[in-house]
Amino acid sequence: MTTSSAPGKIILCGEHAVVYGRPALAIPVTQVHADVQVSSRARAGIWIDAPDVNLHAELNTLASDHPIASVINNLFFLLHAVPFPNLEIKIDSTIPVASGLGSGAAVTVALTRALSSYLNHPLTDEEVNGFAYEIEKLYHGTPSGIDNTVVTYAKPVYFAKGQPIETFKVGALFTIVIADTGISAPTKESVGDVRKLWEADQKRWEKVFDEVADISFAARRVIEEGWITMLGVLMDENHALLQQMTVSSPELDRLVEVARKAGALGAKLSGGGRGGNLIALVDPKMAEDVSVSLKEAGAKNTIVTQVS
Numbered sequence: 415m416t417t418s419s420a421p422g423k424i425i426l427c428g429e430h431a432v433v434y435g436r437p438a439l440a441i442p443v444t445q446v447h448a449d450v451q452v453s454s455r456a457r458a459g460i461w462i463d464a465p466d467v468n469l470h471a472e473l474n475t476l477a478s479d480h481p482i483a484s485v486i487n488n489l490f491f492l493l494h495a496v497p498f499p500n501l502e503i504k505i506d507s508t509i510p511v512a513s514g515l516g517s518g519a520a521v522t523v524a525l526t527r528a529l530s531s532y533l534n535h536p537l538t539d540e541e542v543n544g545f546a547y548e549i550e551k552l553y554h555g556t557p558s559g560i561d562n563t564v565v566t567y568a569k570p571v572y573f574a575k576g577q578p579i580e581t582f583k584v585g586a587l588f589t590i591v592i593a594d595t596g597i598s599a600p601t602k603e604s605v606g607d608v609r610k611l612w613e614a615d616q617k618r619w620e621k622v623f624d625e626v627a628d629i630s631f632a633a634r635r636v637i638e639e640g641w642i643t644m645l646g647v648l649m650d651e652n653h654a655l656l657q658q659m660t661v662s663s664p665e666l667d668r669l670v671e672v673a674r675k676a677g678a679l680g681a682k683l684s685g686g687g688r689g690g691n692l693i694a695l696v697d698p699k700m701a702e703d704v705s706v707s708l709k710e711a712g713a714k715n716t717i718v719t720q721v722s
């Protein structure tokens with residue numbers, strides 16, 4: 415039997431602009447994860463159990479564009495594992511789907527690692543990341559690659575498309591409250607809508623993306639220096655630019671305001687937006703208060719994560 419696990423992720427700043435080559439910062443969130451178990455099967459075929467998405471089926475009964483089928487089929491062809499071995503695959507994930515926490519990327523990465531190890535053909539992180547990016551492209555249109563990268567390396571990343579992957583140091587530990595609006599919102603749609611805006615007025619949006627790039631650049635510096643209060647200010651500024659891109663929503667805006675009023679140093683949506691999760695930077699002593707306020711105001715769940 416082989417097993418593999420991959421974390422969720424949040425984007426600290428730079429989402430959407432990162433699709434247009436600007437830098438963004440993302441960190442893994444280990445409190446949520448996708449776990450995959452691969453074992454041999456006495457009967458012919460590949461049986462998949464993924465209770466979180468209510469999937470209990472033979473691989474050959476799934477549509478060829480089913481995300482899980484596409485990972486398995488493409489990987490087996492890539493690794494020349496034909497004819498396919500008889501397998502049981504169990505996928506468990508605590509990462510909410512379509513919520514900006516990287517659930518798709520985490521399932522792909524964990525599945526790729528578990529299957530390739532099972533086939534005695536373990537892949538390097540670079541190969542896993544490259545493969546996961548190809549899969550992301552099938553489902554998200556024009557992804558930047560930040561989700562698969564942070565999930566594969568499970569480290570904070572300063573990411574710019576086409577550039578070598580950089581990690582960054584954290585000068586002083588900081589605490590983030592992640593709050594789920596409970597509204598699922600596919601990244602593909604918000605990314606597609608931002609593209610329409612950009613196509614209609616490239617000059618305007620390139621300028622907005624440059625402002626986001628300045629924020630990501632400054633955020634990396636303040637994190638490295640441990641100037642946490644300033645990170646909060648940058649997060650607020652980033653949220654305002656995301657509002658301009660039309661990827662926030664009344665619910666996200668309301669909860670961002672609740673977090674700020676409850677004492678957060680800054681708050682913003684995180685990921686594709688329109689729903690999904692927001693993040694609030696807090697003094698560790700305020701984490702519980704901010705969490706409770708967000709839940710009282712309607713957040714479906716909160717996670718407190720420390721970045722060190």
Ligand code: MEV
Binds near residue numbers: 556561
């Ligand atoms: C999604 O986590 C981040 C986006 O910038 C899309 C992408 O980078 O592929 C919205």
